[in-house]
Amino acid sequence: MSKYWTPLASSLEPYVPGEQPKDKTYIKLNTNENPYPPSPKALEAMKEAANADLRLYPDPTCEELVQAAANYYGLSPKQTFAGNGSDELLAFAFAAFFDPARPVLFPDITYSFYKVYAKLCGITPKLIPLDEQFQVPIDQFAGDHGGMILPNPNAPTAILIPLDQVRKLLEANPDRVVIIDEAYIDFGGESAVKLVPEYPNLLVIQTLSKSRSLAGLRVGLAFGSEELIDGLNRIKNSFNSYTMDRLALRGAVAALQDEAYFQETTAKVVATRDGIIASLKELGFIVTDSKANFLLISHPSYSAADLFKQLREQGILVRYFNSPRIDNYLRVTVGTDEEMAQFLKVLKRLIGA
């Protein structure tokens, strides 16, 4: 606490990002980064963009990137928005669309940043419990509320909500904005972007951080009806008109245009994931049906908190959340085949298998 802080600053409970340790080299399976490098074409585009034009401000409308993202999904640029990481887009969307006079709905087990944005925007969350199998109870996302947000696949459960269920959410809540956070959709899900022309209350948020290996660049995209995109622009231009720098704009366009590389690297992550799921089940682990680039795992006979510590000592970082219902689970990012082989080897030793 500080006497210089506003009541708002004092009241916040900031998000704690997964660690990026510098003490030694770990096999890093803790922040859902992609194990493969970004598209070589994206790197090349950024090198070219590192030129004298950096003395000039970037394009505040991010026109080239918005057009590329719109083309990718067959939408209009008026239905498309780009920003500095999807975390920034989420903050804008909370401020633009969620009514502070009513509770905003999200699952009890979900991306922990949502609570933080809610607090920042003076919004009261209403947590809807996932069922015993961590499935989203779609019918309970209804009633008198100020809007809702769900990641799809959910994090950290990795479980996908099928598109017909997303459609149900949109139809049951026509007067409220439904945000679908698709940070992991490219690893086996069907995107709700194709529903944008049908549902004016749908906002889909995506990121280049996971499936396009660009977490370090900070690029997020949003897709929705023209009125929702206008709403995001109102908040953005009341906060920071130049959210995206020249290098990020060029790199993101080149990444979106390199479809072959994107398909190849996401397919590799999916293949590795499906292999490791089978191996973990053989060791007696409970593993959710992951459609993301990470796994949520638990062993009936071993404490997740202990395994987390022991893995760390052995040079393998995973994520442990000391939160209700998932405090005996580990979230494990899917790395390369070599990294996952090492993870399995250490894990087998730890559980004496």
Ligand SMILES: *Cc1c(COP(=O)(O)O)cnc(C)c1O
């Ligand atoms: C990683 C993640 C984000 C944030 O992505 P950035 O674009 O890197 O800010 C948003 N939502 C969920 C559910 C995530 O896991």
